[in-house]
Amino acid sequence: MANNTHLTWAEIDLEAIKHNIQAIKSLASPQTQVMAVVKANAYGHGALPVARAALQAGATWLAVNRVNEGIALREAGIDARILVLGYCPPFQAANVVRYRLTPAVTTLETVRALAKRAAALPRPFSVHLKIDSGMGRFGLLPDEVVPFARALQAMPPLRLEGIFSHFAVADESDVDFSRRQLQTFRGVLNALQKTEIAIPL
Numbered sequence: 050m051a052n053n054t055h056l057t058w059a060e061i062d063l064e065a066i067k068h069n070i071q072a073i074k075s076l077a078s079p080q081t082q083v084m085a086v087v088k089a090n091a092y093g094h095g096a097l098p099v100a101r102a103a104l105q106a107g108a109t110w111l112a113v114n115r116v117n118e119g120i121a122l123r124e125a126g127i128d129a130r131i132l133v134l135g136y137c138p139p140f141q142a143a144n145v146v147r148y149r150l151t152p153a154v155t156t157l158e159t160v161r162a163l164a165k166r167a168a169a170l171p172r173p174f175s176v177h178l179k180i181d182s183g184m185g186r187f188g189l190l191p192d193e194v195v196p197f198a199r200a201l202q203a204m205p206p207l208r209l210e211g212i213f214s215h216f217a218v219a220d221e222s223d224v225d226f227s228r229r230q231l232q233t234f235r236g237v238l239n240a241l242q243k244t245e246i247a248i249p250l
């Protein structure tokens with residue numbers, strides 16, 4: 050043990066992580082991409098080794114909570130797509146573009162800052178929308194989504210690539226609240242479809 054002031058430690062079996070990713074892949078359709086959430090140092094398991102194991106096992110996306118977590122993965126040589134789940138402040142726009150991170154956008158200030166930084170790129174820069182379907186922590190409220198998506202579409206350096214939400218109590222046996230969240234999320238997707246805003250992921 051390098052640090053003998055710690056009397057407890059966790060041993061992480063990276064083979065078990067690979068096995069779990071493969072099990073998830075086997076349940077999903079072949080065209081479904083698997084994203085490994087490695088936020089908060091992969092929940093204490095070690096962001097870099099877990100990210101590498103997940104990618105080796107077939108995950109194609111990683112997710113982190115903050116921009117700096119994404120930068121750390123890039124600087125360690127990770128090339129896969131990285132979604133930043135949490136709030137992306139406008140001052141981080143330059144880093145997001147430079148490190149090819151994919152931000153969840155929820156404010157026009159951030160969208161404008163990203164559009165400015167992405168203007169010189171050869172291709173549109175992808176962003177995702179985070180919808181608050183009931184968790185109450187972070188995201189666009191359902192009524193805000195269509196006007197926000199329209200504003201985003203008017204900024205050619207940016208491409209609306211994905212949309213997602215977060216189930217608040219998905220690990221509880223009572224699935225009522227999760228069902229209601231899913232219904233709310235589907236309502237948002239329908240409203241976008243009616244306005245012919247296509248979001249591929």
Ligand SMILES: Cc1ncc(COP(=O)(O)O)c(C=O)c1O
Nearest residue numbers: 086088114134135213214215216
């Ligand atoms: C869609 C989604 N899944 C999972 C997570 C992971 O968060 P938590 O560990 O708090 O569930 C987040 C965090 O923002 C998220 O947005």
